[in-house]
Amino acid sequence: MTTENAWRRLSEHAEEVKSLHLKELLKDEARIDSLKHRHDHLLLDFSKQRIVPETFKRLAQLAEASDLTKHIERLFEGDIVNQSEQRPALHTALRAPKSTQIEYEGRNVIDEVYESLGRMDEIVTQIHAGQWRGFSGEPITTIVNIGVGGSDLGPMMACKALAEFRAPTEQKLEFIFVSSMDGSQLAEVLDHLNPANTLFILASKSFTTIDTLANGATAREWLCNASGLDDALLMKRHFIGVTAVPDKANEWGIPCENQLHFAQWVGGRYSLWSAIGLPIALKIGMTGFRQLLDGAHSMDQHFRHTPFERNLPVLLALTEIWNINFLDIHAHAILPYDGRLAHLPAYLEQLEMESNGKSVTQSGEPVTRRTCPVLWGEVGPNAQHAFYQLLHQGTERVMCDFILPARRYDDHSDELKKQHRLALANCLAQSRTLALGDDVIKHAENAPAHKRYPGNQPSTTFLLDELNPYNFGALIALYEHKVYTQAVIWNINPFDQWGVELGKVMANELLESIENQETGNFDGATNALLTEIHALNQFCQYKDQDTTS
Ligand code: F6P
Numbered sequence: 001m002t003t004e005n006a007w008r009r010l011s012e013h014a015e016e017v018k019s020l021h022l023k024e025l026l027k028d029e030a031r032i033d034s035l036k037h038r039h040d041h042l043l044l045d046f047s048k049q050r051i052v053p054e055t056f057k058r059l060a061q062l063a064e065a066s067d068l069t070k071h072i073e074r075l076f077e078g079d080i081v082n083q084s085e086q087r088p089a090l091h092t093a094l095r096a097p098k099s100t101q102i103e104y105e106g107r108n109v110i111d112e113v114y115e116s117l118g119r120m121d122e123i124v125t126q127i128h129a130g131q132w133r134g135f136s137g138e139p140i141t142t143i144v145n146i147g148v149g150g151s152d153l154g155p156m157m158a159c160k161a162l163a164e165f166r167a168p169t170e171q172k173l174e175f176i177f178v179s180s181m182d183g184s185q186l187a188e189v190l191d192h193l194n195p196a197n198t199l200f201i202l203a204s205k206s207f208t209t210i211d212t213l214a215n216g217a218t219a220r221e222w223l224c225n226a227s228g229l230d231d232a233l234l235m236k237r238h239f240i241g242v243t244a245v246p247d248k249a250n251e252w253g254i255p256c257e258n259q260l261h262f263a264q265w266v267g268g269r270y271s272l273w274s275a276i277g278l279p280i281a282l283k284i285g286m287t288g289f290r291q292l293l294d295g296a297h298s299m300d301q302h303f304r305h306t307p308f309e310r311n312l313p314v315l316l317a318l319t320e321i322w323n324i325n326f327l328d329i330h331a332h333a334i335l336p337y338d339g340r341l342a343h344l345p346a347y348l349e350q351l352e353m354e355s356n357g358k359s360v361t362q363s364g365e366p367v368t369r370r371t372c373p374v375l376w377g378e379v380g381p382n383a384q385h386a387f388y389q390l391l392h393q394g395t396e397r398v399m400c401d402f403i404l405p406a407r408r409y410d411d412h413s414d415e416l417k418k419q420h421r422l423a424l425a426n427c428l429a430q431s432r433t434l435a436l437g438d439d440v441i442k443h444a445e446n447a448p449a450h451k452r453y454p455g456n457q458p459s460t461t462f463l464l465d466e467l468n469p470y471n472f473g474a475l476i477a478l479y480e481h482k483v484y485t486q487a488v489i490w491n492i493n494p495f496d497q498w499g500v501e502l503g504k505v506m507a508n509e510l511l512e513s514i515e516n517q518e519t520g521n522f523d524g525a526t527n528a529l530l531t532e533i534h535a536l537n538q539f540c541q542y543k544d545q546d547t548t549s
Contacts, residue, residue, distance in 0.1 A: 014322075021455070026436065035051070039298075039312050045460065057309075075089065076102075084496045089494075090263070121281075127199070127282060128170060134198070140199040142175075143282055145201045149269065149354075152177055154271065155279040162292075201279060239254050269351050292473040294473065314482075317483075331373055337381065345376060351480065351483060355487065371486075373399075380404075380430065391457055434457040437453040438455070509522075
């Protein structure tokens, strides 16, 4: 079957299914049963999606017509799947066993993966043992990761999610993540940190990202002023660089022995499994970090070898394609019912929207169908008191991911156990109400309009047995492969991000005008704002001079 035929068959099918309400669909027990799929410790329940078993059959035909199996092999084999940058995307190699062979540019990439892991292990062991010492001889107790995008969101998310798997260390380590270009996060933390026991990890694949380098320069100045010591010594004791471009880290002054490297074929938003994951390994130890990699590897194997009709990333991708391209749903909410997953929505915003926010095909033609929806989210129970109103009664159709661990707090107090049961009840209550609307109560038809609930908002429930490094690794890999599957079907490149480049060029031009207090050759609106900014800054300067004289 050609892809066009598969799209057409789905459009015809959509005409029949569109009018079905979830309150009808959820009466069919056999349907519910057939729409639950499990891998390892993760169950995906698609029964609250507006689909019938035939929908998956037709979607699977679309996947087949799009040559998905061949494209999955290309990803794992290290083929050039990132065409605009002419490189593979081998994040799966970062979690593959040592015995794996993947050739790229005449080398087995697994060798460099394990070399980097070995180096990471040495650093982690040294810091955990209290042997990495600051300028005054005190052991390091505070780790500040400076990075942005993929060099920040993944490690920050994982460190929060897995905090209770903290490795035993000589000294308790504190972890801080700093990303904002304007220095507000850094300025706040520098106020209370002790420079003698603080270690900065400068994490940047390119080592040219101005946000990260600017924060790095502020940290460097702070250390220098606080210690009165020479820069080379401070670099050696207080900075680690993580990058794919060692020359740039050298230029910045980070000594070679304080650098961890990873390859250009690791995409920024796919890099938490690489040396960018150093804060994670510092937090949960190398054993925990390896469990995280193992969980992701298990999902990799599942994605690579399972038939589409039971393949979790494929089913997830296809369901969303159904929502986006056939049911006209263009908003996607990520709703974890577990505070430990607080950073998951931000992480997925980058993973999904930077990967699939594209409107030209691999060959440069405009796409003819919609691609990535707008995605956002929040810890579910908090969002209930914020934007759920729109989910229940707004005009926007929104697909939701409800993510929850079934078990938590096994060794904790009764009150905490009760809090977990509260979260479980709320999660199930929300997905049920969104699906069924006011069908869940009696005599709803007599209620006034502002108390009616239309329901029929589709959702997928992700039920994890429990949250631990292994299961968390599998969950993130699931999303990565979903994104890839969608990109294959939309025929777009999920591994570049040219859309963010033009803004960087413009910012450089504007910075010059701001530094020189002049208006440039910009559009009228920008020039007018520059004039206001210059005037306000000059006014403040005069005022400051006035008060000091
Ligand atoms: O500008 C976008 C981006 O390149 C992301 O793709 C990336 O994760 C982030 O910036 C940070 O890049 P780097 O790790 O090179 O500093």
